[in-house]
Amino acid sequence: EPEVTQTPSHQVTQMGQEVILRCVPISNHLYFYWYRQILGQKVEFLVSFYNNEISEKSEIFDDQFSVERPDGSNFTLKIRSTKLEDSAMYFCASSRRRLMTQPQHFGDGTRLSIL
Amino acid sequence: QQQVKQSPQSLIVQKGGISIINCAYENTAFDYFPWYQQFPGKGPALLIAIRPDVSEKKEGRFTISFNKSAKQFSLHIMDSQPGDSATYFCAASLTSGSRLTFGEGTQLTVNP
Numbered sequence: 001e002p003e004v005t006q007t008p009s010h011q012v013t014q015m016g017q018e019v020i021l022r023c024v025p026i027s028n029h030l031y032f033y034w035y036r037q038i039l040g041q042k043v044e045f046l047v048s049f050y051n052n053e054i055s056e057k058s059e060i061f062d063d064q065f066s067v068e069r070p071d072g073s074n075f076t077l078k079i080r081s082t083k084l085e086d087s088a089m090y091f092c093a094s095s096r097r098r099l100m101t102q103p104q105h106f107g108d109g110t111r112l113s114i115l
Numbered sequence: 116q117q118q119v120k121q122s123p124q125s126l127i128v129q130k131g132g133i134s135i136i137n138c139a140y141e142n143t144a145f146d147y148f149p150w151y152q153q154f155p156g157k158g159p160a161l162l163i164a165i166r167p168d169v170s171e172k173k174e175g176r177f178t179i180s181f182n183k184s185a186k187q188f189s190l191h192i193m194d195s196q197p198g199d200s201a202t203y204f205c206a207a208s209l210t211s212g213s214r215l216t217f218g219e220g221t222q223l224t225v226n227p
Contacts (some may be wrong), residue, residue, distance in 0.1 A: 004158070031213065033213065042218060044217070045216065048214065091159070103161040104215065105161075108157050109158055
């Protein structure tokens with residue numbers, strides 16, 4: 001069964017540094033998402049992306065964050081200047097269509113640790 | 116108004132028992148309610164989902180009950196098995212939207 005793959009599985013970064021998290025969505029999917037989960041807390045929506053632009057973003061997704069689909073297969077989340085509170089598990093997801101009846105398929109996440 | 120509240124935080128049941136997890140939402144515009152299952156080290160995976168035009172949906176041992184007037188929905192796992200031990204998240208969204216709003220999660224342990 002096709003799956004969403006995320007790299008790296010664990011990223012350790014110094015506070016203030018830029019970090020790029022990478023995702024390869026399922027090949028025939030058109031909608032892409034990032035979520036994060038701070039340890040012990042709920043999964044939170046960050047952003048959705050379609051047709052090379054942001055469809056929707058949450059209050060968490062401020063100017064420090066950006067997303068990009070640099071080629072036909074990768075989808076990236078960049079955090080420009082990391083803060084301690086950015087430490088979390090980041091999940092990428094993709095779906096075939098935007099309507100929520102098309103399920104979002106999640107990757108296994110990248111654990112981001114900010115020192 | 117976007118919150119989804121989930122309970123209990125953790126649940127321990129014996130093999131063969133019924134596991135029940137409850138969620139409540141505030142936004143009456145929500146019209147899609149999925150449940151996700153997450154194993155350690157893995158991402159959430161869709162388990163079952165319901166639209167508010169039905170009060171119940173069953174898939175195998177998993178059933179969602181939905182009460183629109185109370186703005187509540189629940190997951191029932193019949194004949195719970197040790198392999199069901201995982202974290203379960205309820206969620207809510209608009210079918211026209213792209214954002215899943217998750218509950219806090221329930222860590223289910225099924226003892227053999």
